Amino acid sequence: MHESADLSTGVVAAALELFSAQGFDQTSVEQIAKAAGVSRSTFFRQFGGKEDVVFIDHEALLDELRQFLAEPHDDPWAAVCEASERVFAHFARDPELARRRYEVVREVPVLRDREIVTVFRYERLFDEYLRASLPGIAPIDAVGFSALITAVHNHVLRQLLRGGRVPLSVLREALDDVRRRYGVLPEAITPSDDDVVVAVFPRSMPIAEISRRVQAQLS
Structure with missing residues (x-):
């Protein structure tokens, strides 16, 4: 449970940083996953979009x-x-x-x-x-x-x-x-x-x- 919460926080933080730097529409799921250090499949499984x-x-x-x-x-x-x-x-x-x-x-x-x-x-x-x-x-x-x-x-x-x-x-x-x-x-x-x-x-x-x-x- 604790590891899952840490993972979620890390992905959210990485996504928000990218959204702020280059815009929401210009940021892809692949970029977020890479910045957060998770696979694309892990991202979709945990977040959806x-x-x-x-x-x-x-x-x-x-x-x-x-x-x-x-x-x-x-x-x-x-x-x-x-x-x-x-x-x-x-x-x-x-x-x-x-x-x-x-x-x-x-x-x-x-x-x-x-x-x-x-x-x-x-x-x-x-x-x-x-x-x-x-x-x-x-x-x-x-x-x-x-x-x-x-x-x-x-x-x-x-x-x-x-x-x-x-x-x-x-x-x-x-x-x-x-x-x-x-x-x-x-x-x-x-x-x-x-x-x-x-x-x-x-x-x-x-x-x-x-x-x-x-x-x-x-x-």
């Missing part, structure tokens, strides 16, 4: 997030935010490689179009997860929250890709603000055994989340 090299990390991340969201989570809203943080942390581990990728994508129309589709795939993954985890959730709440989380994530990530020093805490605070706007950010309250609870929920909180919280308390 030139576009796939640029987006290979996203394919791995989407698979990882599907597995993560398939696990039990007490708070589905927080789980979506944690999934977003995982994507950011991945690219923050090697910001220089991420920036080179960003520059190449920005210059090539076909890659920009592919990026739009990729962003939508994250949004759809979050939307489908919320609908499955919160029965009765209004579709507008699920898609709205998913779209806003994705947009906020991309806004913060773009700051990193443009050369800024952006710690994960910046994204975390922004995601907390999204949850606060939706009325789904838990308050820091320590319950006692003899508490008498009178529930007051924000008007902005989705009905499905109100139902989830009440059921959680009753059980």
Whole structure:
């Protein structure tokens, strides 16, 4: 697994360097394979094509997030935010490689179009997860929250890709603000055994989340 990840990173780095130096359309698969020190057949077996090299990390991340969201989570809203943080942390581990990728994508129309589709795939993954985890959730709440989380994530990530020093805490605070706007950010309250609870929920909180919280308390 580790060797495969190293190989993938090496091929991606070699491809991005060639794309930057001589252009995406002018770079052949053979040139990428040679620069990365792999055979042409190995390249096609692992990546498929030139576009796939640029987006290979996203394919791995989407698979990882599907597995993560398939696990039990007490708070589905927080789980979506944690999934977003995982994507950011991945690219923050090697910001220089991420920036080179960003520059190449920005210059090539076909890659920009592919990026739009990729962003939508994250949004759809979050939307489908919320609908499955919160029965009765209004579709507008699920898609709205998913779209806003994705947009906020991309806004913060773009700051990193443009050369800024952006710690994960910046994204975390922004995601907390999204949850606060939706009325789904838990308050820091320590319950006692003899508490008498009178529930007051924000008007902005989705009905499905109100139902989830009440059921959680009753059980």
